Amino acid sequence: MHSLLKSIKKRRFDKSKGHSHLSPGQIAWKRFKKHRLAMVSLWVLVGLGVLSIVIPVISSHPVDQANIKEIFKESSSQHLLGTDENGYDVFVRLFYGGRISLSVGLIAAFSAAFIGTMVGSIAGYFGGIIDSFLMRITDTMLSLPVLPLLIILSQVEFKKIALGDWSLAFIDEEEWGKIFKIITIIALFSWMSVARLVRGEVLSLKHREFIDAARVLGASHRQIIWKHLVPNSLTPVIISTTLSLGSVIQYEAVLGFLGLGIPSSTPTWGNMLSNSLGYFVNAPFLFVYPGVLIAITVVCINFIGDGLRDALDPRQIL
Amino acid sequence: MPFVLNRLIQMIIVLFILSFVVFMLIDLMPGDATTRLKMENPGIKKDDLNRLVKLRGLDRPARVQYFFWLKRVIQGDLGYSITYKIPVKEMIADKLITTLKLAIPVLILTLAIAVPIGIIAGIRQYSVFDYSVNLLAFIGFSVPTFVLGLLAILFFAQYLNLFPPIGLGTPENDDWLDQVQYLVLPVLTLSFYDTGNWVRYIRGTLLEVIKQDYIRTARAKGLPEDVVIVKHAMRNILIPFITIFALSIPVLFSGALITEKVFGIQGMGHLLYDSATSSDTDVAMAAFLFIAMLTLFFNFLADILYTVVDPRVRIKGRKG
Numbered sequence: 001m002h003s004l005l006k007s008i009k010k011r012r013f014d015k016s017k018g019h020s021h022l023s024p025g026q027i028a029w030k031r032f033k034k035h036r037l038a039m040v041s042l043w044v045l046v047g048l049g050v051l052s053i054v055i056p057v058i059s060s061h062p063v064d065q066a067n068i069k070e071i072f073k074e075s076s077s078q079h080l081l082g083t084d085e086n087g088y089d090v091f092v093r094l095f096y097g098g099r100i101s102l103s104v105g106l107i108a109a110f111s112a113a114f115i116g117t118m119v120g121s122i123a124g125y126f127g128g129i130i131d132s133f134l135m136r137i138t139d140t141m142l143s144l145p146v147l148p149l150l151i152i153l154s155q156v157e158f159k160k161i162a163l164g165d166w167s168l169a170f171i172d173e174e175e176w177g178k179i180f181k182i183i184t185i186i187a188l189f190s191w192m193s194v195a196r197l198v199r200g201e202v203l204s205l206k207h208r209e210f211i212d213a214a215r216v217l218g219a220s221h222r223q224i225i226w227k228h229l230v231p232n233s234l235t236p237v238i239i240s241t242t243l244s245l246g247s248v249i250q251y252e253a254v255l256g257f258l259g260l261g262i263p264s265s266t267p268t269w270g271n272m273l274s275n276s277l278g279y280f281v282n283a284p285f286l287f288v289y290p291g292v293l294i295a296i297t298v299v300c301i302n303f304i305g306d307g308l309r310d311a312l313d314p315r316q317i318l
Numbered sequence: 319m320p321f322v323l324n325r326l327i328q329m330i331i332v333l334f335i336l337s338f339v340v341f342m343l344i345d346l347m348p349g350d351a352t353t354r355l356k357m358e359n360p361g362i363k364k365d366d367l368n369r370l371v372k373l374r375g376l377d378r379p380a381r382v383q384y385f386f387w388l389k390r391v392i393q394g395d396l397g398y399s400i401t402y403k404i405p406v407k408e409m410i411a412d413k414l415i416t417t418l419k420l421a422i423p424v425l426i427l428t429l430a431i432a433v434p435i436g437i438i439a440g441i442r443q444y445s446v447f448d449y450s451v452n453l454l455a456f457i458g459f460s461v462p463t464f465v466l467g468l469l470a471i472l473f474f475a476q477y478l479n480l481f482p483p484i485g486l487g488t489p490e491n492d493d494w495l496d497q498v499q500y501l502v503l504p505v506l507t508l509s510f511y512d513t514g515n516w517v518r519y520i521r522g523t524l525l526e527v528i529k530q531d532y533i534r535t536a537r538a539k540g541l542p543e544d545v546v547i548v549k550h551a552m553r554n555i556l557i558p559f560i561t562i563f564a565l566s567i568p569v570l571f572s573g574a575l576i577t578e579k580v581f582g583i584q585g586m587g588h589l590l591y592d593s594a595t596s597s598d599t600d601v602a603m604a605a606f607l608f609i610a611m612l613t614l615f616f617n618f619l620a621d622i623l624y625t626v627v628d629p630r631v632r633i634k635g636r637k638g
Binding site: 037136140143144145146147148149151152153155156157158160161246250253254257258260273277280281284287288291292294295298299301302303306 | 328332336340343344345346347348453456457459460461462464465466468469471472476568572575576579590591594595602606609610613614617
């Protein structure tokens with residue numbers, strides 16, 4: 001009786017102290033909310049995302065029709081931020097560009113996270129030769145000069161690659177093919193840190209009891225990796241992917257700025273910036289807007305990544 | 319020693335594979351060298367052109383051309399620029415000096431600012447100073463350098479007219495002060511970015527070190543706080559510091575590419591960009607390999623230094 005009372009008291013005590021009734025996710029969210037800059041950044045990013053989806057839809061200004069009569073208009077009630085060198089409404093085009101820049105960034109970051117998780121979990125799980133082979137590739141990739149390689153890769157013409165009946169010419173010809181190319185080459189150089197993190201987690205997890213239990217129950221390698229190891233090593237993946245999203249968006253913008261990214265007629269922030277450089281002196285705000293948007297986005301993403309790290313790092317006590 | 323040798327061999331293999339892959343990729347870029355040759359030499363006779371193509375092996379497939387190129391490079395001949403019609407060797411030296419003019423002030427300025435600020439922010443964790451430094455550092459490494467550079471040109475060169483916007487030195491003016499004026503904006507731009515990285519790094523390491531037992535011991539035996547920081551904490555920051563320092567040098571070269579492009583400075587990065595976008599293969603290969611070698615070498619050096627300076631890593635390395 002006494003011990004029961006004690007345990008009830010203890011539970012009460014825990015409750016009053018904080019989060020025995022909260023799930024790990026709720027605890028993380030609570031911690032995340034304490035990081036004010038991360039919260040502000042989250043709202044700013046959500047706002048940017050929503051505006052990018054909504055504004056091109058509800059706006060009366062077409063995003064794909066140039067209007068030569070209305071070039072370089074000052075900002076007015078009709079054109080909130082004025083018009084650019086082709087007579088496009090800058091405000092609408094900024095958010096239309098946001099759609100592409102943000103989705104390219106998201107897709108590239110997620111692909112990189114996927115590749116990294118695959119490589120890391122396979123290397124960590126199987127160990128031995130597979131591990132040293134995969135990790136050697138990872139370390140080598142990490143030590144390469146990324147930007148020069150991106151510049152060279154972004155210019156490759158895929159129609160020159162002969163693959164028998166297969167033709168890769170669509171990558172050069174279609175707009176989506178070029179977007180695909182940029183996403184692929186950015187993802188190709190962004191998966192390594194995730195791979196290393198996942199490998200580390202898997203190495204520490206794979207001799208734990210629940211993995212042994214799964215193995216004894218007859219789970220296949222694939223089931224053990226995907227159902228047990230990967231879900232349990234997601235925390236570093238989430239943090240690292242968030243942080244890499246910032247650099248991925250920067251890469252896309254840099255390639256756009258260098259004129260090597262997605263074709264310049266497609267509005268992305270990088271392209272808008274690069275296109276407006278010709279009018280640097282007379283219409284400087286044409287590059288200031290997309291430039292500031294890129295900067296804000298990357299700053300916000302990095303703050304969110306920082307907040308996530310604080311919130312999800314189990315070593316930290318609240 | 320076997321570790322060093324192992325890494326050295328690995329580095330050389332990577333360099334060979336990388337050079338082959340990049341050579342093949344350059345071949346896949348728009349335009350080809352034969353057309354470029356014809357374009358750059360409009361008056362050339364057909365026979366001469368054919369002879370030149372044969373001489374350079376341009377009629378062979380790229381993988382064969384690669385071995386021609388490799389043979390020449392090993393013999394010390396980096397080739398010949400189609401665009402500028404001078405040997406690549408002469409170009410590289412010139413561009414390298416330009417890049418160094420940008421990189422060395424950036425390195426000095428960054429460290430001079432970041433080291434003290436990072437340490438002070440670390441010692442006074444969660445103070446107002448720490449928060450503002452953190453915020454600024456975050457913005458520093460988050461804002462892309464080309465956005466920052468363009469904004470700097472707009473405000474300081476266009477509106478305030480304080481510094482010249484682009485280039486490196488007024489033509490016909492050999493005064494070094496003149497060049498310094500041109501360097502102010504690019505150096506500040508690049509430093510702002512690097513300082514952000516360094517400050518966060520130094521602060522983070524210091525916080526890690528301060529938690530250690532030996533720091534508590536030093537405090538417990540009654541050492542004054544400044545002695546604890548300078549003699550005990552700082553020394554241990556030096557270990558990762560050396561590594562990061564080695565890793566940051568190649569980044570200065572390849573990372574300066576964007577800054578050089580924004581400010582129209584004709585350095586290595588600019589050279590790489592120009593040659594890679596105009597199928598000037600010999601130049602592009604030389605510029606790329608220079609940056610790649612630098613990157614790989616300093617990575618190698620960082621690994622070696624790490625094991626030399628920190629005996630704990632050596633033991634760990636042997637185990638796994």
